[in-house]
Amino acid sequence: DAGITQSPRYKITETGRQVTLMCHQTWSHSYMFWYRQDLGHGLRLIYYSAAADITDKGEVPDGYVVSRSKTENFPLTLESATRSQTSVYFCASSETSRSYNEQFFGPGTRLTVL
Amino acid sequence: AQKVTQAQTEISVVEKEDVTLDCVYETRDTTYYLFWYKQPPSGELVFLIRRNSFDEQNEISGRYSWNFQKSTSSFNFTITASQVVDSAVYFCALNQAGTALIFGKGTTLSVSS
Numbered sequence: 383d384a385g386i387t388q389s390p391r392y393k394i395t396e397t398g399r400q401v402t403l404m405c406h407q408t409w410s411h412s413y414m415f416w417y418r419q420d421l422g423h424g425l426r427l428i429y430y431s432a433a434a435d436i437t438d439k440g441e442v443p444d445g446y447v448v449s450r451s452k453t454e455n456f457p458l459t460l461e462s463a464t465r466s467q468t469s470v471y472f473c474a475s476s477e478t479s480r481s482y483n484e485q486f487f488g489p490g491t492r493l494t495v496l
Numbered sequence: 497a498q499k500v501t502q503a504q505t506e507i508s509v510v511e512k513e514d515v516t517l518d519c520v521y522e523t524r525d526t527t528y529y530l531f532w533y534k535q536p537p538s539g540e541l542v543f544l545i546r547r548n549s550f551d552e553q554n555e556i557s558g559r560y561s562w563n564f565q566k567s568t569s570s571f572n573f574t575i576t577a578s579q580v581v582d583s584a585v586y587f588c589a590l591n592q593a594g595t596a597l598i599f600g601k602g603t604t605l606s607v608s609s
Contacts, residue, residue, distance in 0.1 A: 415596055417596075417599075422601060423601060424502075424587060424599040424600055424601040424602050425587065425597070425599040426599070427596045427597075430596055440596060470539070472541065483591075484531070484543055484546060485596075485597055486543075487533075487540065487541040489539065489540050490539050490540065490541075492539075
């Protein structure tokens with residue numbers, strides 16, 4: 383199916399464990415983004431990528447690692463999960479960096495860190 | 497610095513009432529885009545509208561309308577004759593530099609029957 387998918391949709395893990403959230407898009411969009419959504423904060427940018435092998439930090443990057451070896455995939459790794467990383471994570475993609483480009487969002491991953 | 501403020505955290509209305517969601521933004525650039533997204537209880541983010549900084553015409557789409565005023569840096573969203581299905585969190589967002597969206601904190605709209 384065309385679009386942007388995220389897996390898993392729900393994840394419960396324990397403090398200190400490594401967790402990887404997957405994001406896959408089928409449009410061959412150049413740009414991909416990871417946001418986290420928390421009550422009272424709206425959505426905040428964690429990392430983004432302009433193309434394969436090009437990534438950059440957003441507003442809240444600490445504790446996260448990203449990679450982009452293929453255009454269609456943009457995994458987000460929590461190397462040592464903490465309770466403060468309990469959140470809903472959204473992946474998004476856009477065709478270019480132009481500010482008019484709509485960003486298409488995945489369905490989100492709800493992560494709970496115990 | 498760029499910033500989006502949605503001062504209304506929660507709004508509750510009764511069906512068929514009109515409701516306006518406020519959005520105020522800050523940017524130093526002259527070229528930028530503003531967006532509204534809807535997040536229903538199911539959790540996905542649904543794109544509603546995009547408006548560029550050079551187009552101040554109001555937009556109407558069915559029961560939805562948007563009022564963009566550069567003089568007050570506002571991009572308000574009005575739902576006419578609200579319905580229960582309009583219950584959702586609504587986000588206003590700004591895209592200036594073209595890298596990522598800057599979101600407001602969202603307004604939770606509850607429409608009761």
